[in-house]
Amino acid sequence: MKDKAIKILDQHRLMGLATVRPDGWPQATMVSFANEDILVYFLISRQSQKFANIERDDRVSLVVGRDFEDPSEIMALSIAARASEVRDPKQRDRAVGLLLDRHPALRKLEPPQAEHSAVMRANPEIITILDYSRGFGHADLLTVGPGGLTDMTAARDDDWGFGTS
Amino acid sequence: MEHPAIRILNRHRVMSISTVRPDGWPQTTVVGYANKGFDIFFLIFRASQKYANIRHDDRISIAVAAEPVELNQLTAVYAGAHAQEITDQRGRDDAWRLLMMRNSNLAGFNIPDPRDATFMHARCKYVSVLDYTQGLGHREQFVVGDQGVPTEADVVQDGWGAPSAADQSSAAPSR
Numbered sequence: 001m002k003d004k005a006i007k008i009l010d011q012h013r014l015m016g017l018a019t020v021r022p023d024g025w026p027q028a029t030m031v032s033f034a035n036e037d038i039l040v041y042f043l044i045s046r047q048s049q050k051f052a053n054i055e056r057d058d059r060v061s062l063v064v065g066r067d068f069e070d071p072s073e074i075m076a077l078s079i080a081a082r083a084s085e086v087r088d089p090k091q092r093d094r095a096v097g098l099l100l101d102r103h104p105a106l107r108k109l110e111p112p113q114a115e116h117s118a119v120m121r122a123n124p125e126i127i128t129i130l131d132y133s134r135g136f137g138h139a140d141l142l143t144v145g146p147g148g149l150t151d152m153t154a155a156r157d158d159d160w161g162f163g164t165s
Numbered sequence: 166m167e168h169p170a171i172r173i174l175n176r177h178r179v180m181s182i183s184t185v186r187p188d189g190w191p192q193t194t195v196v197g198y199a200n201k202g203f204d205i206f207f208l209i210f211r212a213s214q215k216y217a218n219i220r221h222d223d224r225i226s227i228a229v230a231a232e233p234v235e236l237n238q239l240t241a242v243y244a245g246a247h248a249q250e251i252t253d254q255r256g257r258d259d260a261w262r263l264l265m266m267r268n269s270n271l272a273g274f275n276i277p278d279p280r281d282a283t284f285m286h287a288r289c290k291y292v293s294v295l296d297y298t299q300g301l302g303h304r305e306q307f308v309v310g311d312q313g314v315p316t317e318a319d320v321v322q323d324g325w326g327a328p329s330a331a332d333q334s335s336a337a338p339s340r
Contacts (some may be wrong), residue, residue, distance in 0.1 A: 014232045016181025018193035025245055026191050027185035028226040061193040063181055078194050105236055109301075 001140055004036065005127050006063060008077050009035040013102045016063040017042070018157055019053035019083075022066060033062075034095070034102040040081065040122040040143065041095040043112055051118055058082045065130070074132035081122035095119045167239045168315060169305075170294045174200045175229035175230060178267045181228040182207070184218035185315035192218060198227075203289040203309045205246065206260040206311075210282050223247045223285055230295075251284040260284040285310040288313065 004069045017031045017142055040062060044051050054060065060083045065076030068158045096119060100107055112119075127142040167175075194215055198207040209216050219225065219276065225248045230241030251257055261284065263274045292315065294305045295310040303316040 003238035010212065012330060014230075016179075016183070016193045016195065016228055018183035020185055020191050020193035024185065024189075024222070025224045026193075027243075028181045028228040029243060030181065030228050030230040030241055057189070059190045061183065061191040061197050063193045068326070075208055076195060077231045078192070080192070089218045108326045109236075162237065 001129065001142055004044070004140075005077055005129055006035070006038055008075060008129070009038065009040065012064045012066075015042075015140070017050065018061040018063075019050045020059070021049065021053055022056055028081060034098040035063055036098060038124050040079075040124070041098055042120050042122070043096070043117050044120060045139065046116060046118050054058075054083045054120065057086060062122060066136075070135050074130055075084070076130040078128040078130070079122070079124045080126040081124045083120050083122045084120050086119040089114075092119045095121070130155070131162060168203075170242050170289070170315075171200070171202055171294060173240050173294065174203075174289075176195050176207070177229045177231065178333050180207075181216065183226040184215045185222050185224070186218050188213065189284050197264065197268050199260075199267035201263060203244075203292070203313055203315075205244075205287045205289065206287050207249075207287075208260070208262050208264060208277065208282055209239055209285060213278070216283065218247050219285070223249065227287070227289070233297075237297050237301060239295060240291075241295040243293040243295075246292035248288035249285040251286050256286070260286070277300075282289050292333075 013032060013034065015031055015033050016028055018026050018028050021027050027050060031042045031044065034110060060081050062079040063076065064079075065074070086095050092114065096112060099119075117160050124144050127144065129140045129142065131138050131140070141155065178197055178199065179195055180198050182196045183191055183195050183339055186192055196207045196209065198205050201219060209219075224245065226243070226245050228241065228243050230239070233239040251260055257276070257279065265271050288309060289330065290309050292309060296303050296305070303320075305320050307315040307318045309315050
């Protein structure tokens with residue numbers, strides 16, 4: 001099941017990212033990402049509201065999925081994760097390399113400068129895999145602990161075809 | 166002339182919607198929607214976590230964007246809004262009609278049983294429009310008033326700190 005989650009991540013490069021503002025208001029933005037296994041990397045401006053949000057509260061929510069014609073095509077991930085900055089220069093370079101590999105068009109731009117932009121990693125804690133090819137609203141829930149995948153609940157069918165969980 | 170943000174909203178039919186769980190954890194999911202101007206309509210299951218979240222705190226944030234082929238073609242709308250359940254039958258019928266028009270893949274379905282699913286309405290309030298066709302990082306922010314009319318826009322040309330659609334900055338201006 002974890003492989004399925006990674007496969008979905010591998011097939012995408014744009015995600016919805018939710019953080020929480022200090023006033024408690026959620027904030028949704030679209031962010032380019034690259035993943036390595038289930039670890040998700042993204043790059044944000046230090047001036048951005050979402051960077052401030054994450055510095056204050058590292059809990060984020062990610063969603064990866066596409067529009068669909070047939071609801072049975074819905075294959076998506078909704079992830080609860082903790083985000084932190086990649087500060088080690090070597091790790092940062094590696095993450096930037098992964099992002100550029102996933103988004104070749106970005107090579108046309110100036111390389112990101114550490115003083116302006118922060119490379120972030122999101123460590124998933126709970127992953128919901130939506131796979132409507134297995135039934136309307138079919139969702140599997142994975143819990144990821146420090147030692148890797150620790151639990152998988154039974155599939156549940158809990159939503160109308162139009163949304164996720 | 167139609168507002169640029171509305172033009173973007175009109176072109177799409179799925180959005181990321183973020184809510185906050187009672188434990189303070191954000192939750193984002195993808196939801197089909199239709200809009201009439203800055204008014205957004207969507208349908209969610211009563212058993213879903215996001216319905217519980219909205220019942221607990223009606224503040225939501227939406228993001229509407231498609232992946233651009235070229236970065237200089239990126240357009241997106243982010244908005245903070247309050248979401249309310251549509252409880253009257255006429256409102257439900259209107260919302261369903263709008264959703265059916267936007268999402269032809271719903272054509273085979275009957276209007277969902279109100280005991281199972283509920284129609285929601287949210288008027289975009291704190292709005293950011295990204296339009297990189299006007300320059301990388303071009304962003305406008307404004308507030309939509311109670312009459313559905315935006316206030317004067319605040320234009321921002323974001324410094325290009327992040328090299329991607331990666332930094333699409335704040336969804337809502339500071340309040």
